[in-house]
Amino acid sequence: MIPRLVTIRFSHYCEKARWALDRARLAYDEDAHAPILSYPAALRASGKRMVPVLVTDDGVMASSGAILDWADRHGHAPPLRPAEHAHVVAALERTFDDKLGPATRRVAYGHILPDRASVTEMFSGVGPSWERRLGATAHPAFAAVIRRGLKIDAAGVARSRRRVDAIFADVAARLDDGRRYLCGDQFTGADLTFAALAAPLVYPDAYARFAVPLEDMAPSVRELVRSYRHTRAGAFALRLYAEDRAT
Ligand SMILES: N[C@@H](CCC(=O)N[C@@H](CS)C(=O)NCC(=O)O)C(=O)O
Known part of the structure; x- marks a missing residue:
């Protein structure tokens, strides 16, 4: 199967x-x-x-x-968790999974949910036809559930931005010695996890094909993405997408 x-x-x-x-x-x-x-x-x-x-x-x-x-x-690719870097990769993946992912999600939702057109597209553009029909009418209720469930409010978004910025700074610092990837010369699960969980804020093309196109998003979302693309860690995530995201 x-x-x-x-x-x-x-x-x-x-x-x-x-x-x-x-x-x-x-x-x-x-x-x-x-x-x-x-x-x-x-x-x-x-x-x-x-x-x-x-x-x-x-x-x-x-x-x-x-x-x-x-x-x-x-699979048929070099391992994402090579034995020689297992501990560091696991620790980085844990930080990104537990801290970066929830934070980028809250910041992205905080900017996207106020834009009705994006929310409509988000809920009605995917899935079987009954889900699309339901999404097209019930999206305000779904957006409210997400806001409540994920605590998407001004204070939460500001707190999550600080968290993203701190993790982006740590990632940039790891790259200071000129290494190509977070654990050295080899692409690992730490790189993949960082880039994927940063994707909603840097919006690489290879991620955008699964989401509302950036050009259809509200100006505040485009500005958010522009600012993160210009950070060192944001540019690193975009490079990982360009060079290592085989489709
Ligand atoms: N630690 C989980 C996190 C996955 C996660 O947070 N998924 C979200 C979507 S981004 C979800 O399914 N949320 C639905 C819910 O919790 O009700 C993983 O790495 O798979």
């Missing part, structure tokens, strides 16, 4: 999983949804609401990290 990847199409954690599978040249079918409308498929696949979920012949991988492991075990 071809593995099935259940996603919220523009979710950066789902993009992380997709990148690992694409890089390992592993075939899969994507079962893509909008936020919240993803719950039934996620629950059926794993018993939980969270995506990404990869359903395979040898089990259900119910997090992006488990999917990276699976891609390393079954």
Whole structure:
């Protein structure tokens, strides 16, 4: 059976999983949804609401990290967690997964949710036709659920921006000695995780194809992206996308 990847199409954690599978040249079918409308498929696949979920012949991988492991075990690319860097890669991935991902998500939503046209597109542009129809009418209610659930308010967005800026500064500092990747000369899961979870703020083309096009976003979103693209870590994420995101 071809593995099935259940996603919220523009979710950066789902993009992380997709990148690992694409890089390992592993075939899969994507079962893509909008936020919240993803719950039934996620629950059926794993018993939980969270995506990404990869359903395979040898089990259900119910997090992006488990999917990276699976891609390393079954794929056809150099390992994302090479033994010689295992501890550093694991520590960096943990920081990005636990701190960067929630922060970039809150900052991005904080700028996107006030823009009705983007929200309509976000909820009605993906999934089977019944989900698109529901998304087209119920998107204000869905946006309100996201705001409440993820605490998207001015104070939360400001706090998350500080967190993103601190992690971007740490990433820039690691690159100070001229190394090519976060752990040296070799692309690892730390690089992949950083770039994917930074993607909503730097909007590389290879990520934008799964999201609302940047040119259709509100000016405040375009300005946010422009400012992060100009940081050292933002430029690094864009370079990783340009050079290492095989499709
Ligand atoms: N640690 C998880 C995080 C995944 C995650 O936060 N997924 C979000 C979408 S970005 C989700 O499915 N949220 C739905 C919910 O929690 O109800 C992973 O790495 O897979």
